[in-house]
Amino acid sequence: GENVEQHPSTLSVQEGDSAVIKCTYSDSASNYFPWYKQELGKRPQLIIDIRSNVGEKKDQRIAVTLNKTAKHFSLHITETQPEDSAVYFCAATYTGANSKLTFGKGITLSVRP
Amino acid sequence: GAVVSQHPSRVICKSGTSVKIECRSLDFQATTMFWYRQFPKKSLMLMATSNEGSKATYEQGVEKDKFLINHASLTLSTLTVTSAHPEDSSFYICSARDGGEIGNEQFFGPGTRLTVL
Numbered sequence: 001g002e003n004v005e006q007h008p009s010t011l012s013v014q015e016g017d018s019a020v021i022k023c024t025y026s027d028s029a030s031n032y033f034p035w036y037k038q039e040l041g042k043r044p045q046l047i048i049d050i051r052s053n054v055g056e057k058k059d060q061r062i063a064v065t066l067n068k069t070a071k072h073f074s075l076h077i078t079e080t081q082p083e084d085s086a087v088y089f090c091a092a093t094y095t096g097a098n099s100k101l102t103f104g105k106g107i108t109l110s111v112r113p
Numbered sequence: 114g115a116v117v118s119q120h121p122s123r124v125i126c127k128s129g130t131s132v133k134i135e136c137r138s139l140d141f142q143a144t145t146m147f148w149y150r151q152f153p154k155k156s157l158m159l160m161a162t163s164n165e166g167s168k169a170t171y172e173q174g175v176e177k178d179k180f181l182i183n184h185a186s187l188t189l190s191t192l193t194v195t196s197a198h199p200e201d202s203s204f205y206i207c208s209a210r211d212g213g214e215i216g217n218e219q220f221f222g223p224g225t226r227l228t229v230l
Contacts, residue, residue, distance in 0.1 A: 034218070034219075036221075041224075041226075042223070042224075043206060043221040043222060043223045043224055044157065044206070044221045045221070046218065046219075046220070049218070089156060089157065097145075098162075100147065100159060100162055101147075101159075101219060103156045103157050104156065105155075105156045106155075106156050108154075
């Protein structure tokens with residue numbers, strides 16, 4: 001089965017700096033990679049996703065890159081703000097009726113004002 | 114994005130009782146729903162996958178007789194924790210997926226915090 005690794009477990013950055021969170025996956029059949037943001041006690045919210053037919057996707061301050069050869073994908077947040085502080089989960093899956101997301105362990109991002 | 118609701122948001126019950134949690138997709142038909150359990154400061158642990166009109170598929174180590182799942186319609190799935198014990202206390206989150214144009218996107222409910230006394 002798929003195995004998604006996410007490191008480190010915590011990341012602290014100064015407000016205005018960029019944050020990069022990296023994940024690796026094991027199953028070459030995976031072709032869909034979403035990123036979720038979860039604030040304390042709240043539901044995970046999809047913030048961006050990428051499919052294996054593209055190498056990069058951007059949405060305002062957030063971008064995701066995918067390297068299929070190395071089997072890793074990264075979340076990039078620019079101009080970080082205190083409200084970006086949360087737990088971020090990466091996940092991987094393949095397209096199919098019986099597919100299910102495999103989540104990384106999550107990273108706690110703290111943005112210092 | 115699509116909206117998924119979950120009810121109740123918080124429940125406290127006595128040990129030995131059963132608790133039912135509802136998960137609804139409000140603006141789309143969910144062919145597949147997922148139930149997760151999340152411990153404090155931990156990742157989401159998939160418990161089971163439910164498809165409308167068929168039996169749920171449970172992950173290894175999850176007791177199907179303990180955690181009953183019913184996906185009776187395309188907009189509703191329920192999780193019943195039977196004979197709850199303190200170790201069942203956790204944050205339970207459902208998600209729903211529309212197998213159509215949305216593809217693999219999953220939309221999460223707000224979660225249910227279960228406390229068993």
